[in-house]
Amino acid sequence: MERGLKAIVWFLPLIFAFAFLVPVIDQGMQALGLSAPFGLSTLTLALILAGAWGLFAQVTGRWV
């Protein structure tokens, strides 16, 4: 039980990144009329950016 809870806490940054940051970046870019580089869709770019940021937060323990 305790181990499971610790795992959830450990994964919170990535959970937050994919649950919330991805659609925020995707819809934010669309609202601002921005397109993704290299022919990527805004959703793909959002997955890359949010995933990388979430991974950074999970490894370092901080978003900023």
Place this chain on the structure above:
Amino acid sequence: MNAHSTILPVDLSQLSNAELKKLELKIARKYSGMFPWEAVVWAFGNLAVWLSLWPLVFMDILPLWAAFPIATVNMMLVYLPTHEAQHDIIARPGQKLRWLNELVGHATSWMIIFPFEVLRITHLDHHRHTNDPEMDVDITAKAPGPWSAIWNAIQGRQPAAKRNHDYAAALMRAGRPELLLLTLAYKLGFIAILGTLAWNGCAMEALFLWWLPYQIAITYIVFFLSWAPHHPGIEQSRYRNTRAWKSKVGNWGSMWMQFHIVHHLHPFIPLTRTPAAYWEVKPILEARGCDLGEL
């Protein structure tokens, strides 16, 4: 400004510590015990306004850019009514309106993603251990100046922040480990609501009506309720662990925190009555060597 007290004699210099204490308590009692209807109206009014923003925005009655600052103010206003409830100011255990005290606490604290009991236990722990580097749950708010205080407030919300561990330690000391689980449930619930909204095309609404207002508000709350009244956060004695101070944004802008010293000395005085209590008890605070700044 200095209220002419009907309780205090003109000259306090000849009074003993016990006599000063007796007069201080007499003044404190004068400003306590009344029903703090402002806190109740504030709690439910604020909740109603914030909840109403969602349908207003979804139905395009109110633009998101206009709702965002309102939501931010709503989030800033959440904490103090729960704070009154944490101190049982609305009603104490066993009193007729105890249910209202608890309702105010529970109905508002969820907006800032904390179970009411967690806020109550950790805040009362802060009162017991103010400025103690090891035990004060709010010690991470300590900073040399306002900009570093803002940065510390942001750092206090990071996944591995010391503040998280300090809050958990306070719950463990209180013998309430189950509240760790409840806190986690609140955090996961928050992410679930934000995620559900966001993946259904309402990411901007979730961002500007809750997540960003919450972030701004917590920084504001930590700055004005934790950092400013306890700065420089060094002394731990009863009359020196909190200060009075003159706020550049006034009394409303700093939410009565200029008079936070009165709250720490007598936590049962309702928030909106702390200014009047301060002006009356000020001569005693001066005699006690309190840091009263320019107030």
